[in-house]
Amino acid sequence: MNITLRVWRQRSSGDEGRMVTYQVEDVSPDMSFLEMLDVLNEKLTLAGEEPIAFDHDCREGICGACGVVIDGVAHGPETTTTCQLHMRSFDDGDTITVEPWRAKAFPVVKDLVVDRSSFDRIIQAGGYISAPTGSAPDAHATPVPKADADRAFDAATCIGCGACVAACPNASGMLFTAAKVTHLGSVPQGQPERDARVVQMLNQHDEEEFGGCTNIGECAAVCPKGIPLDTISQLNRDLLGSLATGSAE
Amino acid sequence: MALKSAMAVTGAILVLFLIAHMYGNLLVFGGREAFDDYSHHLRELGEPMLPHGGFLWIMRVVLLASVLVHAYAAVALWRRAARARPAGQRYAVRRSAQSPARRYATQTMRWGGIIIVLFVVYHLLHLTTNHIAPGGASNSPYERVVNGFSIWWVVLSYTVAVLVIGYHLWHGIWSALATLGANRASRERALRTISTAIATIITVGFLIPPFSVLFGLVS
Ligand code: HEM
Numbered sequence: 001m002n003i004t005l006r007v008w009r010q011r012s013s014g015d016e017g018r019m020v021t022y023q024v025e026d027v028s029p030d031m032s033f034l035e036m037l038d039v040l041n042e043k044l045t046l047a048g049e050e051p052i053a054f055d056h057d058c059r060e061g062i063c064g065a066c067g068v069v070i071d072g073v074a075h076g077p078e079t080t081t082t083c084q085l086h087m088r089s090f091d092d093g094d095t096i097t098v099e100p101w102r103a104k105a106f107p108v109v110k111d112l113v114v115d116r117s118s119f120d121r122i123i124q125a126g127g128y129i130s131a132p133t134g135s136a137p138d139a140h141a142t143p144v145p146k147a148d149a150d151r152a153f154d155a156a157t158c159i160g161c162g163a164c165v166a167a168c169p170n171a172s173g174m175l176f177t178a179a180k181v182t183h184l185g186s187v188p189q190g191q192p193e194r195d196a197r198v199v200q201m202l203n204q205h206d207e208e209e210f211g212g213c214t215n216i217g218e219c220a221a222v223c224p225k226g227i228p229l230d231t232i233s234q235l236n237r238d239l240l241g242s243l244a245t246g247s248a249e
Numbered sequence: 250m251a252l253k254s255a256m257a258v259t260g261a262i263l264v265l266f267l268i269a270h271m272y273g274n275l276l277v278f279g280g281r282e283a284f285d286d287y288s289h290h291l292r293e294l295g296e297p298m299l300p301h302g303g304f305l306w307i308m309r310v311v312l313l314a315s316v317l318v319h320a321y322a323a324v325a326l327w328r329r330a331a332r333a334r335p336a337g338q339r340y341a342v343r344r345s346a347q348s349p350a351r352r353y354a355t356q357t358m359r360w361g362g363i364i365i366v367l368f369v370v371y372h373l374l375h376l377t378t379n380h381i382a383p384g385g386a387s388n389s390p391y392e393r394v395v396n397g398f399s400i401w402w403v404v405l406s407y408t409v410a411v412l413v414i415g416y417h418l419w420h421g422i423w424s425a426l427a428t429l430g431a432n433r434a435s436r437e438r439a440l441r442t443i444s445t446a447i448a449t450i451i452t453v454g455f456l457i458p459p460f461s462v463l464f465g466l467v468s
């Protein structure tokens with residue numbers, strides 16, 4: 001396959017940035033999207049040019065490091081991570097536009113790499129439980145109903161890639177925050193901090209200048225892990241509950 | 250979040266108003282007397298506990314307050330969204346992962362809201378104060394309606410406005426339910442269907458009287 005790539009190039013956070021067009025020849029349909037970028041980068045390096053910077057780590061869809069907007073959709077045309085997207089999802093001769101996640105809270109570091117530490121700070125604000133350290137407790141020491149465990153696991157599959165923010169017309173981080181609130185709020189271990197957690201995480205979310213959620217649903221539509229949209233309603237229920245009991249302070 | 254809850258609650262008040270208003274409008278089929286009586290009763294409602302027109306004025310204050318709170322919250326959210334993805338950081342290519350119709354509804358909430366406010370001003374000048382009186386002024390609300398909607402461009406302007414409102418409600422009702430915590434995975438489809446149904450009923454219900462007048466079913 002021969003592909004024309006339009007890629008966002010930006011030397012540093014201070015640089016203005018621009019779209020640059022490249023031709024990539026002899027692309028195998030079995031290559032992953034990142035492998036196709038590797039091929040281009042090798043060519044660029046041999047030609048003495050600066051390779052395109054992009055984030056990646058596991059390349060098996062579990063770490064959440066990779067992630068770019070491909071033809072206007074976060075992670076591209078398949079509902080999976082960019083590393084799990086293959087060139088067979090495109091046609092020979094296609095022009096593909098590649099951009100970084102775009103949000104104030106995710107400043108571009110270089111080219112396609114953005115700084116997502118705002119997510120880490122949301123987690124630090126409340127995405128934890130208090131548990132005594134030491135030897136691991138018995139697996140069945142605290143029984144958890146199957147339905148609750150399933151719900152917690154579904155929400156816990158969030159890999160924090162940031163596609164929800166990238167896709168949201170409001171650049172809101174609500175699906176990410178809601179996934180964490182739902183995950184920890186669904187199990188007994190998460191109950192002691194439950195009321196405070198939702199308030200602290202949301203305050204941090206707003207402080208990082210993510211936008212407000214208006215229930216559009218683009219986030220869940222692109223989420224590679226299928227985090228359900230109703231986690232946002234669960235977050236809202238927790239919040240209304242914690243405001244009602246006044247325990248949020 | 251406080252903003253969104255405020256939008257949801259005030260939006261719900263406005264939807265209830267629309268349903269009551271739609272019912273009132275459909276009384277045109279009862280003929281001149283039924284319609285004018287209804288308008289008259291609106292002013293007598295609550296008497297003698299309330300002064301003449303008292304109920305109507307309470308309604309007006311509640312509606313105006315709802316609109317103001319709704320708009321204030323909308324503008325605040327709009328500004329936050331603009332700050333969260335500022336001008337220099339827009340996408341070169343943007344495509345929705347959802348259906349085009351739904352995308353259209355969600356992306357027109359803000360401008361649609363502005364159009365609706367402008368329409369309400371026009372509409373009050375037309376049928377409440379009668380400062381705008383296409384087809385002739387009258388003291389009878391029934392005659393105002395019939396005079397106005399005998400003219401094609403009046404019907405057209407109302408049709409456009411009501412369709413904008415329909416779209417606004419389609420996303421708005423769903424969004425309000427989700428904001429107030431009603432959404433669960435097992436219910437999402439049901440909630441979407443409910444919003445579609447209410448939006449459709451209100452749209453059609455509001456469109457029936459003007460078109461009935463235009464086509465001479467009511468005169
Ligand atoms: C085809 C559709 C409509 C028709 C035929 C219609 C008809 C009328 C009439 C006849 C009145 C005056 C009632 C009276 O003086 O007793 C009125 C008032 C009013 N209408 Fe409509 N209307 C329509 C759509 C709408 C829509 C879509 C909205 C809101 C978005 C709306 C908002 C209002 C308001 C706020 C008033 C004033 C109530 C007051 O304070 O007196 N109308 N309408």
Ligand code: FES
Nearest residue numbers: 057059064066083
């Ligand atoms: S590189 Fe780890 S999820 Fe894509």
